[in-house]
Every structure is written in structure tokens, then in C-alpha cells.
Amino acid sequence: xxxxxxxxxxxxxxxxxxxxxxxxxxxxxxxxxxxxxxxxxxxxxxxxxxxxxxxxxxxxxxxxxxxxxxxxxxxxxxxxxxxxxxxxxxxxxxxxxxxxxxxxxxxxxxxxxxxxxxxxxxxxxxxxxxxxxxxxxxxxxxxxxxxxxxxxxxxxxxxxxxxxxxxxxxxxxxxxxxxxxxxxxxxxxxxxxxxxxxxxxxxxxxxxxxxxxxxxxxxxxxxxxxxxxxxxxxxxxxxxxxxxxxxxxxxxxxxxxxxxxxxxxxxxxxxxxxxxxxxxxxxxxxxxxxxxxxxxxxxxxxxxxxxxxxxxxxxxxxxxxxxxxxxxxxxxxxxxxxxxxxxxxxxxxx
Amino acid sequence: xxxxxxxxxxxxxxxxxxxxxxxxxxxxxxxxxxxxxxxxxxxxxxxxxxxxxxxxxxxxxxxxxxxxxxxxxxxxxxxxxxxxxxxxxxxxxxxxxxxxxxxxxxxxxxxxxxxxxxxxxxxxxxxxxxxxxxxxxxxxxxxxxxxxxxxxxxxxxxxxxxxxxxxxxxxxxxxxxxxxxxxxxxxxxxxxxxxxxxxxxxxxxxxxxxxxxxxxxxxxxxxxxxxxxxxxxxxxxxxxxxxxxxxxxxxxxxxxxxxxxxxxxxxxxxxxxxxxxxxxxxxxxxxxxxxxxxxxxxxxxxxxxxxxxxxxxxxxxxxxxxxxxxxxxxxxxxxxxxxxxxxxxxxxxx
Numbered sequence: 025x026x027x028x029x030x031x032x033x034x035x036x037x038x039x040x041x042x043x044x045x046x047x048x049x050x051x052x053x054x055x056x057x058x059x060x061x062x063x064x065x066x067x068x069x070x071x072x073x074x075x076x077x078x079x080x081x082x083x084x085x086x087x088x089x090x091x092x093x094x095x096x097x098x099x100x101x102x103x104x105x106x107x108x109x110x111x112x113x114x115x116x117x118x119x120x121x122x123x124x125x126x127x128x129x130x131x132x133x134x135x136x137x138x139x140x141x142x143x144x145x146x147x148x149x150x151x152x153x154x155x156x157x158x159x160x161x162x163x164x165x166x167x168x169x170x171x172x173x174x175x176x177x178x179x180x181x182x183x184x185x186x187x188x189x190x191x192x193x194x195x196x197x198x199x200x201x202x203x204x205x206x207x208x209x210x211x212x213x214x215x216x217x218x219x220x221x222x223x224x225x226x227x228x229x230x231x232x233x234x235x236x237x238x239x240x241x242x243x244x245x246x247x248x249x250x251x252x253x254x255x256x257x258x259x260x261x262x263x264x265x266x267x268x269x270x271x272x273x274x275x276x277x278x279x280x281x282x283x284x285x286x287x288x289x290x291x292x293x294x295x296x297x298x299x300x301x302x303x304x305x306x307x308x309x310x311x312x313x314x315x316x317x318x319x320x321x322x323x324x325x326x327x328x329x330x331x332x333x334x335x336x337x338x339x340x341x342x343x344x345x346x347x348x349x350x351x352x353x354x355x356x357x358x359x360x361x362x363x364x365x366x367x368x369x370x371x372x373x374x
Numbered sequence: 375x376x377x378x379x380x381x382x383x384x385x386x387x388x389x390x391x392x393x394x395x396x397x398x399x400x401x402x403x404x405x406x407x408x409x410x411x412x413x414x415x416x417x418x419x420x421x422x423x424x425x426x427x428x429x430x431x432x433x434x435x436x437x438x439x440x441x442x443x444x445x446x447x448x449x450x451x452x453x454x455x456x457x458x459x460x461x462x463x464x465x466x467x468x469x470x471x472x473x474x475x476x477x478x479x480x481x482x483x484x485x486x487x488x489x490x491x492x493x494x495x496x497x498x499x500x501x502x503x504x505x506x507x508x509x510x511x512x513x514x515x516x517x518x519x520x521x522x523x524x525x526x527x528x529x530x531x532x533x534x535x536x537x538x539x540x541x542x543x544x545x546x547x548x549x550x551x552x553x554x555x556x557x558x559x560x561x562x563x564x565x566x567x568x569x570x571x572x573x574x575x576x577x578x579x580x581x582x583x584x585x586x587x588x589x590x591x592x593x594x595x596x597x598x599x600x601x602x603x604x605x606x607x608x609x610x611x612x613x614x615x616x617x618x619x620x621x622x623x624x625x626x627x628x629x630x631x632x633x634x635x636x637x638x639x640x641x642x643x644x645x646x647x648x649x650x651x652x653x654x655x656x657x658x659x660x661x662x663x664x665x666x667x668x669x670x671x672x673x674x675x676x677x678x679x680x681x682x683x684x685x686x687x688x689x690x691x692x693x694x695x696x697x698x699x700x701x702x703x704x705x706x707x708x709x710x711x712x713x714x715x716x717x718x719x720x721x722x723x724x
Contacts (some may be wrong), residue, residue, distance in 0.1 A: 035676065043707070046714045047397060074674055082676055193590055200591035232582035237695045240543055241550035277628060324424055325698040326385065326432055329706075345587045348675040353703035356679075357393070360710035364396045 025049050026129025026366030028359070029116055031104055031305055034062020035348055036340025037134035038086045039355025040362070044132075045095040047363045052097045052126055053090065054104055054118055056301060060087040062136055068165035072348060073212055074242045080168075107131070107309050111335025112368045129366025130335045132358045133309065133319060134351075135301035137341035140191025140199070140294040148262040149187065149292055156181075156270055157263060157290045159190075160209055167216045172224075174288055176268065181288035184217060185227040185272060186210040187260045192295030193231065201316065203295030204345035207234040210293045211247045218251040227254045227285070229274065258283060263290050295345070302342045311336050318344040329358040335365045375399050376479025376716030378709070379466055381454055381655055384412020385698055386690025387484030388436045389705025390712070394482075395445040397713045402447045402476055403440065404454055404468055406651060410437040412486055418515035422698060423562055424592045430518075453651075457481075457659050461685025462718045479716025480685045482708045483659065483669060484701075485651035487691035490541025490549070490644040498612040499537065499642055506531075506620055507613060507640045509540075510559055517566045522574075524638055526618065531638035534567060535577040535622060536560040537610045542645030543581065551666065553645030554695035557584040560643045561597045568601040577604045577635070579624065608633060613640050645695070652692045661686050668694040679708040685715045 028044040030037050033055035041053045059065060061083045064072070069079040090096050102120025109115050116126045139161055142151035151157050155175040158166075166172045174181050188210060192203040207230065214226045233255065235244040247253040260274035269286050276283040298317040306313045312320040312332035319338040322330040329337045337358040340351035378394040380387050383405035391403045409415060411433045414422070419429040440446050452470025459465050466476045489511055492501035500507050505525040508516075516522045524531050538560060542553040557580065564576045583605065585594040597603040610624035619636050626633040648667040656663045662670040662682035669688040672680045679687045687708040690701035 039676075043710055047710065072675060086676055200595060201588050202586050202590040204586040232584065234582065234584045234586050236552050236554040236584050236586055238551050240552040245550060278630070280628070280630060325422060326389075326436055326702050328699050328703045349678050350700075350703070352676050353678045353700070353707050356710060357389075357703050357706035360393055360397065360706055 025363070026112060027052065027127065028130050028132065028362045028366050029054060029126055029128045030132045030134060030359070032062065032134035032136055032301065032342070033057070033060035033098070033100075034134060034136050034340065034351070035064065035083065035086070036136070036342070036346075036351040036355035037062070037132070038083075038090050039352040040132040040134055040339050040359035041090050041096050042086070042093070043356040043359030044363050045093050047360060048095070049363045049366060050095050052099060052128070054102050055098065055100050056103050058100050060090065060098065060100070067139075067161040068168045069161070070164050070167035070216060071212070073208065074238065104305065104308060111365050114335065129368070130337065130362035131309065132362050133302070133305050133311070133331070133336065133338045133342050134340050134355060134358070135305050135342045136299050137296040137302070137345075138299040140297050142190055142292045142294055144197060145190060149190065149260075149290070150263050151292060154263065154265060154270060156288060157292065159292045159294045160206065160213065163213050163217075163291050167213060167220065170220060172217055172220055180221050181224050183225045183227075183287045184289040184291065185229060185285070185287050186214060186291045186293050188228065188230040188293045190292040190294050191297070199295060199297070199316065201345060202234060204234070205347045206293040206295055208239045208243055208347070210291070211235065211243045211253065213291070214253040215243070215247050215251045218253060225254070227256055229256050229258045229260050229272075231257070231259070256283075296341055298342070309333065309336055311338070314344070316344070318342065328354055329361055337361050337365075375713070376462060377402065377477065378480050378482065378712045378716050379404060379476060379478045380482045380484060380709070382412065382484035382486055382651065382690075382692070383407070383410035383448070383450075384484060384486050384690065384701070385414065385433065385436070386486070386692070386696075386701040386705035387412070387482070388433075388440050389702040390482040390484055390689050390709035391440050391446050392436070392443070393706040393709030394713050395443050397710060398445070399713045399716060400445050402449060402478070404452050405448065405450045406453050408450050410440065410448065410450070417511040418518045419511070420514050420517035420566060421562070423558065424588065454655065454658055461715050464685065479718070480687065480712035481659065482712050483652070483655050483661070483681070483686065483688045483692050484690050484705060484708070485655050485692045486649050487646040487652070487695070488649040490647050492540055492642045492644055494547060495540055499540065499610075499640070500613050501642060504613065504615060504620060506638060507642065509642045509644045510556065510563065513563050513567075513641050517563060517570065520570060522567055522570055530571050531574050533575045533577075533637045534639040534641065535579060535635070535637050536564065536641045536643050538578065538580040538643045540642040540644050541647070549645060549647065549666065551695060552584060554584070555697045556643040556645055558589045558593055558697070560641070561585065561593045561603065563641070564603040565593070565597050565601045568603060575604070577606055579606050579608045579610050579622075581607070581609070606633075646691055648692070659683065659686050661688070664694070666694070668692065678704055679711055687711050687715075
């Protein structure tokens with residue numbers, strides 16, 4: 025059975041590697057960081073829905089299973105720099121502590137996303153100007169540490185708001201797509217803030233609350249009814265300093281009038297963009313990207329993991345905005361497809 | 375390698391069967407209908423996003439691949455009525471034209487959803503009273519036939535509206551969840567109506583437009599900008615007859631005032647409920663359901679296809695609201711997991 029190389033050790037890559045190895049393939053998992061687990065681990069995510077389990081523990085179990093699997097070799101601190109050959113007979117150049125040319129039959133790209141940089145926003149939210157303006161992942165790390173405090177003074181906030189769609193649904197910056205998970209993540213964090221700081225009022229300013237599927241009943245309703253998170257349909261146009269607080273200015277769309285609220289902390293619900301690794305792997309592996317730089321699925325919607333090049337599959341947020349369920353489902357699907365492709369006869373060339 | 379039985383021949387079941395067979399397993403696909411393809415075929419869906427390809431053709435290619443696969447046996451007009459044994463060594467009773475006890479190592483349940491019955495709604499939309507009140511799937515069939523006409527008089531409508539969240543996000547009927555796809559499907563159908571009937575005005579009354587991920591740029595923006603579909607954030611409380619038309623009454627949430635609009639045709643965006651087959655298979659196979667009757671994923675979010683019983687996996691809308699991409703990803707993942715489980719040693723019992 026041909027060897028499968030998985031590039032990227034986040035949730036999708038872990039699922040792909042596990043899937044392929046359980047099917048009997050030898051797997052090499054190449055990860056540029058020194059650790060596995062991907063963005064949730066690197067960015068210190070707190071808990072994950074629906075069970076509100078520790079992200080570190082839940083993903084840690086998947087990492088441990090991969091590290092313990094006899095058919096998976098993990099190369100951390102490593103990057104793929106070149107690809108030659110065809111499906112069934114690729115040669116992949118890996119640079120790192122154990123630089124080598126790897127022979128393999130198929131490849132899974134699971135190089136994920138990066139959080140939108142709110143310094144690149146066109147609206148004026150002051151992420152780099154005001155210390156109490158954070159992004160979703162900054163608050164995740166505070167929640168994980170159990171230390172939600174204003175960076176400006178070390179005190180817990182008494183009024184905190186989330187601003188949705190920062191870097192998403194925004195044509196001016198070229199990100200027309202919806203990043204899919206930010207409504208759910210912000211609402212989850214809002215619940216956690218209310219649990220850790222019961223005296224803190226929490227607002228979420230949104231365009232549409234995209235709490236699809238079970239998130240509606242698992243997160244959105246409890247956030248409102250049990251945890252009293254206040255959802256305001258509105259557009260925030262700017263965040264300004266006001267004494268030692270922040271003034272949030274915009275329009276309440278439902279009431280149809282301008283709004284001005286004073287906050288201690290503002291959390292920007294930043295969207296997903298392709299990670300540098302996703303853009304780089306698309307180039308190195310010679311696979312098509314869409315106009316946003318994500319890897320393009322070759323035949324949607326009934327094939328979610330094939331790319332433009334036979335034998336190269338993609339999974340998770342490398343393909344575009346994805347939740348954890350999307351990532352592990354496409355990861356497992358891509359791992360399985362790679363096993364089949366790796367066993368195929370190499371195309372005779374030249 | 376142990377045999378895998380897949381129950382249900384819709385998009386998820388087709389993906390599961392293909393995945394398992396390509397990995398070398400012998401697969402039996404059990405389908406209660408006389409044909410494969412599932413709800414999109416039975417209900418005559420028109421086209422599927424993002425390429426607006428004919429559903430019949432796109433799904434037909436998957437059906438043809440399954441029917442032609444040497445390792446897949448298809449049993450149509452058949453139902454599973456009993457299960458004995460354990461993972462690696464199940465005996466499954468199948469009733470149909472070829473009634474038999476099937477030995478298999480693992481099972482994939484892909485028994486899907488049914489459209490919410492709008493006669494069970496608590497709001498007064500008159501689905502069974504007024505001929506020009508339709509449901510999403512009724513309009514799909516009209517679009518597929520290229521014959522969008524008012525059932526009452528056979529004339530093309532000049533004003534048509536969609537009412538979102540019929541049977542979803544509704545605690546009174548016990549469906550608190552969001553059905554995930556209806557915003558996208560209604561918007562797709564709205565575009566198709568505008569293409570087939572350029573003189574017909576089209577409105578969509580919604581709570582939140584849940585156009586997650588690429589649907590935002592692929593469907594929602596073109597619907598508004600290119601096809602001039604009119605989105606109105608509002609709650610419709612009732613549909614009444616008005617001469618030979620329909621009066622839609624409710625509240626425009628953005629304008630904060632009551633609205634009354636006259637329509638020729640009203641389309642109810644009905645949500646997803648577990649199909650009778652999903653409820654029945656949960657009982658026959660002895661796997662846990664959630665409170666809505668969908669099959670409960672045993673360990674979300676990092677395992678999307680395991681059920682409460684080892685060796686039984688689930689995929690697609692049997693697990694809850696799912697789009698086509700969800701269905702094929704979980705289908706392929708479940709097929710692959712089933713192959714691994716089927717090869718496991720049977721548990722020694724009794």
C-alpha cells in the first residue's frame with residue numbers, strides 16, 4: 025500500500041493521518057510548528073462546543089493517538105518545498121530537522137487558515153491603537169487562563185462587546201465570503217465571559233446571527249436566555265477612546281437609529297483567511313486556488329476533497345471557512361481518498 | 375476484509391458506499407425506494423449550487439458509479455428489520471425482493487431527513503388550504519420542469535415570496551434547531567424563478583440570512599445584485615386569501631412596522647426533520663437519538679460519524695441538518711471508518 029503524506033497537523037490533518045493509518049497506509053505527517061494540534065493549540069483556544077470541553081484536552085487526545093500510532097511518522101518543524109511525479113509515485117522534498125525526499129502515492133493538504141488581521145480592516149476599530157480592543161483568539165487565551173482582564177489596567181471588564189464580521193462579508197477588503205464560525209465562536213466566548221465574570225454585561229453586534237444547525241439550540245438560545253448575552257442587530261462604524269474606556273459608535277438596525285455605547289473591552293470577531301502555508305502549498309504542489317487564496321475543491325458539492333491535481337486532496341479550512349466538524353469530516357474523507365489514490369498505478373510519463 | 379452494509383441511497387449513502395468499496399470492502403447498499411439518489415431525486419430537485427448543475431445529472435453520475443462498481447451490491451425496495459451481533463460480526467435482517475440475513479462487519483446509517491410538514495406549523499400559512507401556497511420542494515419540481523405556475527390557475531406568478539424558518543427555530547413545535555440549508559435553497563430557487571420568469575418579483579422574508587461560507591458570495595450577493603431578489607427581515611404571522619391572490623401579513627422588523635403584501639404565490643421554506651427511516655433504523659439498530667429524533671453523534675465535534683454502538687456509523691442528514699457537502703464528507707468518512715471497524719475481531723460474547 026502506498027505511503028500517504030499529510031501536510032498540516034491541525035484538526036483536519038490529524039483526522040486525515042488517523043484515517044489513512046487506520047486503513048493500513050504508512051503516513052508521514054509534516055507540520056511546520058514544533059507541536060501538533062494546529063491553530064486551536066497555538067492560539068490557546070479555551071473550550072469547544074457542544075460539550076464545552078477543554079480544546080487542549082479534546083485535541084490533545086487526537087494528537088496523542090497520532091503520535092502513538094505505529095504507522096504514522098510525525099515530522100515537526102518541517103516544510104514541504106517541492107513536489108515531483110504523479111499520483112501513485114510522488115517525490116516530495118521536506119526541509120527540517122530531517123530533510124529528505126519522501127516518496128509517496130498521495131498527499132493531503134490540511135494547512136488551514138489564519139485569523140484576519142484587524143489592522144487591515146477598513147473600518148476604524150483601533151486594534152493596534154487601543155489595548156482593550158482584542159480579537160476572538162486573544163479572548164480565547166484569556167478565557168483559557170481564567171484571566172479575562174483589560175490589558176490597559178489589569179481589571180476585569182464590566183461591559184464587553186463583540187463586533188461581528190470583521191474581515192468577512194466585506195467587499196472592500198476582498199473577503200466577500202462569510203467565515204462561518206465567528207457567530208458561534210463569539211457566542212460561545214460570550215457565555216464563558218458571563219460564567220467567569222457574572223457582573224460583566226456582554227453585547228454582540230451582528231448583521232445576521234449565523235447559528236446554523238444545532239448551534240441555534242446549543243449555543244444561541246442559552247446565550248440569550250440563561251446567560252443574558254445581549255444581541256444587537258447593528259453596524260459598528262468606529263471605536264474611539266472615551267476617558268479610560270471605549271466608545272462604540274454605529275447604527276442599531278432594528279431600532280433604525282444611531283447608537284453610542286461605552287465599553288471596557290471590545291472583541292473583534294475576525295474571520296478566516298488562507299494561512300501562509302495554504303498559499304505556499306498551493307504553489308508548491310501546483311493546485312488551483314480560488315480568488316481568495318483558499319484551495320479550490322475541484323468538483324463541489326458532491327466531491328469535497330479533490331483538488332485540481334490527481335492524488336492531491338485537501339481538507340479543513342485550507343478549502344475555505346470551516347468549523348471543527350467540517351474539518352474532521354473532510355480530513356477523514358481526504359485521508360481515505362488518499363489511501364485509494366496512493367495504491368493506484370503511477371501514470372507513465374516521459 | 376469484512377463486508378459493510380450502507381442503509382440509505384441518498385448523497386451520504388452513495389458517498390459511504392463508494393468510499394468503502396474503493397477501499398476494497400464488499401458493500402451492500404440497502405435502499406427502501408425503487409431507485410437510488412435519495413431526497414434530491416425523489417423530490418425532483420432542480421439544480422445544485424455552486425455550479426447550478428442539474429441535480430439529476432450530478433447525483434445521477436454518483437448513482438451510476440455505485441451501480442457499476444463490482445464490489446457494491448444494491449438492494450432496492452428493501453428495509454433492514456433486525457440486527458444481531460457485534461462489530462466485526464453483525465447479522466442484519468433485510469426484507470424485500472431478496473429477503474435475507476446479511477452478515478457484515480459494520481453498518482453505515484444514511485437514512486436522511488424529511489421535509490417538515492407545514493400542516494403541523496403553529497403559524498397560519500395555509501399550506502393545505504390555499505393551492506398557491508407551496509413548500510420549497512414543490513417549487514424545486516416546478517423549476518426542474520421549467521413550469522413555475524400558480525396551481526390555482528396555471529398562470530405564472532407575478533409576485534412570489536418565500537417565508538423562512540417554517541418548522542425551524544421554533545420551540546412551540548419542538549424544533550429549536552436551525553435547518554441550515556433553507557436560506558441557501560430559498561435563495562437559489564429565488565434566482566431560478568427570476569431567471570425563468572424575469573417579470574416576477576421575488577421576496578424573501580427572513581429572521582437571519584444564514585448564508586455561511588461561500589454561499590454569501592456565490593448565492594446571496596448575486597441574488598440581490600444581479601437578480602434583484604428582495605430580502606425583507608420580517609416575521610410573517612399569517613397568509614390569507616385576498617381575491618384570487620394571497621395576503622401576507624406580518625411585521626417588517628427593520629422598519630419596525632406591520633406589513634401587508636399581496637402575493638400570487640407563497641413558498642414555505644420548510645426545515646428538516648428526521649425521516650421515518652432514520653427513526654426506525656435508530657430503533658432497529660439500537661443507537662441513541664437526540665431529542666429531535668436524529669441520530670446522535672457519540673463524540674462531537676472531533677468525531678462526526680460514530681454512534682453510541684461500536685461498528686454502527688451515521689452520515690448525512692440522519693445526524694441532523696446537513697448540506698450536500700456535509701453529507702458527502704460525513705458519508706466518505708463513515709464509509710472509511712466502517713471498513714476499519716468491519717476488519718476488527720468480533721467481540722466474544724456469551
